[in-house]
Amino acid sequence: MPNPPITEMTSRAREIFRLVVEGYLNTGAPVGSKALAGQGGVNLSSASIRSVLADLESQGLLAAPHTSAGRLPTEAGLRLFVDGIMQVAEPTAEERAVIESHISTPGPIEAALEATSSLLSNLSSGAGVVMVPKREPRLTNLQLVPLSPDRALAVLVGADGAVENRVVDLPQSLPSNALEEASNYISARLAGRTLAEAARTMHAEIASGKSALDDASRDLVERGLAVWSEDALQRPVLIVRGQANLLDEAAVSDLERIRSLLDDLESKQSVADLLDMAREAKSTRIFIGSENRLFALSGSSVIASPYRDREGRVVGVVGVIGPTRLNYARVVPMVDFTAQSLGKLIG
Known part of the structure; x- marks a missing residue:
């Protein structure tokens, strides 16, 4: 009823x-x-x-x-x-200071996001989660280095100095100059752009026949872009800290629920999909137990709030996962304040 x-x-x-x-x-x-x-x-x-x-x-x-x-x-x-009925209790001045000090620690944005996740875990006694903003770094060049006759290492260098490597499968009977030609072609179009921006330009040039590349080099360019584009889609976008907090005294009598919850947390993409539901919310969202399909078996709750950049665009989600007996009145405003503070940092 x-x-x-x-x-x-x-x-x-x-x-x-x-x-x-x-x-x-x-x-x-x-x-x-x-x-x-x-x-x-x-x-x-x-x-x-x-x-x-x-x-x-x-x-x-x-x-x-x-x-x-x-x-x-x-x-x-x-x-x-x-x-x-619930009357929320705004974070204390001390809690606000702790949150702001952790988030504003000097260093790369990834370090601040990890600190935010750990902080929420400590303050809530649950698991802290942060969905990383899907930022595309500006790039400088990409080099294709031969590893064997059928494999090469694609080395992508970002404008911030970050270096990432991926393995690319090579076609058979590849000319000796194809790797260098493909590397030079891609690097010339990467400078100052994101991979997506550069890829659009290269795909258009290749499709129109304006690339001045031979068949082997064109194939290499397409393979390299495919590897990096697929990687960007599959890259983990969620930071989870404090899973051990979920193993409290009450969990001893409900090990199946906790086992189910920890299994859910291992599937980061599934958790990210759930948090993505909070992206369009105007304020903090609360998912209780079976209200969300992901945690229906473990009977857990999720409190999540979107965080925005200075232009008001949603760039990620921050939240807490815990048992349904979370202290909602305390955790909800704490998550909301953390989202606001994180938004100021993202800029």
Whole structure:
């Protein structure tokens, strides 16, 4: 049955529901009627509280893991709490300072992104994740170095001095000057451009017959561009830190869930696809349990927020993965503030 809107709940049902959810998020344990009766704001007998708990359970908002146990929120109950009751606690001045100091550490952007992922893990006690912006570096040259009669090493040099190598398969009976000719042709068109920009120019020249390359050199150019283009598409775009935080005391009794979660985290492309759903969000998004297909079996939650460059374009996503009993009120604004701080760095 559909969950009742918060506005249709009685004030006492709303208060008891809030206390159960907050108690569960704080301890990870079911909350019983005796514990609720001792709360200052609940002026009801244990019997009356049990009646309210039973109503909330019949509405699908709470569940009892055992007959004699207290109640804990279902995924639907957590969603209702997050959307309608939760009051976020803004990061403290100390937390803000820690976040900003880690993100602004001098060095390459990749180091800052790794620091951000580790920082979120430490602050949330979950796994910190950062989707790396899909930036294409400016390049200077590419050299094809022979390794054997049928293989060559493609050495790509970036304008920032970074060097990356890939192996290219060579056609049979390749002329001795083909590697040098192809290298010179590509390098002459790479300077100051991204690979995609240079590739468009080269493909157009080759297709129109204006390249002045022989058949062997043209084939080498196409092979080299294909290797690098395919590599760019498959390159990992996700940094995950703090998986060990997911192995807490509660995990001991639920090893299958944790094993499933760790398997999910190993599939970085799948996690990146999930986080990509948050790219178009105007603010932080929360995926609870089976609301996302990837973590349906492990019963985990994801809190993710897009970060933008100074022109307002979304360039990546930052977030936290953890059990459904994450401290949403604290983690949500922390992820949001981290995204804002990271955006200032990206520029």
